[in-house]
Amino acid sequence: MSDSYIMQGLFKILKKQLDAILGLYVQSGNSVFTTTDLTESVSFNPNFRGIEYRVLIDVESKTFFSGKTVGKMEDHTVMHTLLNIIVK
Numbered sequence: 001m002s003d004s005y006i007m008q009g010l011f012k013i014l015k016k017q018l019d020a021i022l023g024l025y026v027q028s029g030n031s032v033f034t035t036t037d038l039t040e041s042v043s044f045n046p047n048f049r050g051i052e053y054r055v056l057i058d059v060e061s062k063t064f065f066s067g068k069t070v071g072k073m074e075d076h077t078v079m080h081t082l083l084n085i086i087v088k
Contacts, residue, residue, distance in 0.1 A: 003029075004029065006048065006053070007027070007029065007030070009048045009049070010046050010048055010053055010055055011027050013046045013047075013048060014044055014046055014055065017044065021036075021038075021042055022034045022036050022038075022057075023035060023036045024036075028081070031081070032057055037062075038057065038059045038062060039059065040059055041056060041057060041058045041059045041060070042056070042057045043055065043056045043057075
């Protein structure tokens with residue numbers, strides 16, 4: 001099984017829980033883009049195809065994007081990734 005197949009399967013299983021915690025969100029690969037400012041890390045242990053996985057959304061890895069600092073390289077990369085997801 002490919003990593004993307006596993007990730008899509010895990011996020012499908014966790015959809016209701018993630019909707020309640022994250023509100024609007026987009027998942028792409030190992031990244032989750034959301035408008036919710038998480039204050040603490042969130043961890044789940046879903047079972048997918050007979051294997052238990054651990055899904056961790058770590059608050060320490062969050063990055064903010066306001067649109068006001070598009071000239072900064074870190075915002076530039078985040079913006080292009082998010083626009084690429086939306087266009088697909």
